[in-house]
Amino acid sequence: MNLKQLSEHLKLSQTTVSRALNGYPEVSEATRQRVMKAARDLHYSPNLRAKGLATGRAQAIGHVLPISTQHEMVNPIFGDFISGAGQAYAGAGYEIVISLVGDDDEEAAYRNIRLRGSVDGIIVHGPRMKDPRIPLLTELGLPFVVHGRASQIDTPYSWLDTNNLRAFTRATEFLLDLGHRRIGLINGLEFMDFAFRRREGYVTALTARGLAPDPALMRSGEMTEVYGFRSAQEMLAGPDAPTAFLASSMIAALGVRRAIHAAGLEMGRDVSVITHDDDLGYLGNGQDVPLFTATRSSVRAAGTRAAEMLLQLIREPGHPPLTQMMEAELIIGSSTGPARR
Structure with a gap:
């Protein structure tokens, strides 16, 4: 089924259906839910290439990982984050682009990504205290969300972090x-x-x-x-x-x-x-x-939420930075007890 057939089934214009599927704010929530349900029921799958040509977007989100033994991204926790983010991307018709770069090549990699227009936004992982990627991406004008925060950066930016x-x-x-x-x-x-x-x-x-x-x-x-x-x-x-x-x-x-x-x-x-x-x-x-x-x-929930925030920034250019703090629960297990005298 293509977009025209889905639009005819719903008796809506192709523009309205496209905007509903892409989360544009001018479409009412009732219409959006109706379109999304019909798309699921009828197994509608958008042509990403055609969609990109129509919207001027790459329909992809970038994750740039430095190759380093002294970096938290060697931790397999990254897999759960990507699983959560991937759910949000798939629902919005986006793909994931993961780039591995040398530790000294990050700036060039981001500039090249911006020049080629290969992604519409970036998730920044493992922020350092004074992370140079934040001012760089701000300068490049590429939408991004940081998973974590950088304490020594004063410039406003979008982030999602645990307290x-x-x-x-x-x-x-x-x-x-x-x-x-x-x-x-x-x-x-x-x-x-x-x-x-x-x-x-x-x-x-x-x-x-x-x-x-x-x-x-x-x-x-x-x-x-x-x-x-x-x-x-x-x-x-x-x-x-x-x-x-x-x-x-x-x-x-x-x-x-x-x-x-x-x-x-x-x-x-x-x-x-x-x-x-x-x-x-x-x-x-x-x-x-x-x-x-x-x-x-x-971390899976964090991945989903960070992706949702980034997709909102992509849909609404010029939107002020988004921030969210997640609180951790204290779970009592069998590993703790009173100090022995």
Whole structure:
């Protein structure tokens, strides 16, 4: 079925149907829903090439990933984000274009994308504290949404983020309420904005209780299972070992659990662990009872919402920047308990 046949079936003009399918604001919500339902029922699939020619758009969204061992994009969490974003793209008739570039070639890659007009917008991943991609994309005039924030950028821009500072303040307070005073932080790379904010939350909670943060109990690195294992193993072997850990990733937390067991201890009884849980489809946090107490925020939901925000910016050129803060839930699992005397 083509657009003309769908329009005839609905007794609407092709322009109205096209605008409804593309989410233009001048079409009423009732008409939009009617058109979308008919398109689904009749298995209408737009010709993306023809649609692009008609709208002057590429009908594609770009994700540019630097090839680096010191970057969070090596983390498989990216797959869940793309799954969520892909649902929103598909519903709007957009495709995903993923570009892998060298760490020193990012600026040239973005300029080339803008010159070729190969995408209509960009999702920016893994923002650093002072991320040069934000002023660059602003200069290029290419619609973009940042998954996260850049604390040292003052220029207004669109972003969607989890309240990492609040999540780790709350997690640290929970451990303090259980009587823990030696709490190890196994964090991500702290030039990344999310990791910086998580450390700030941890430090804020300790300081509020009159406890001085101990550098010997803080680690920053790529969030792998081996990193979690080695970091926890080093701390547990010290003369004043921590009674609890706060991990920035479920993957690193699995390494922490392995280190606890290797030391002949039991997680939840001898040593408590709280992790950040992105509610991943491929890495669940237990079955009926969560394995880890966790600050939970769905990265798949974040992908869907970030894509929706970007599509709105593409539909409405000149729209002011869009921002959204997602709050993390504190999920109680079997990995935490009172500090042992």
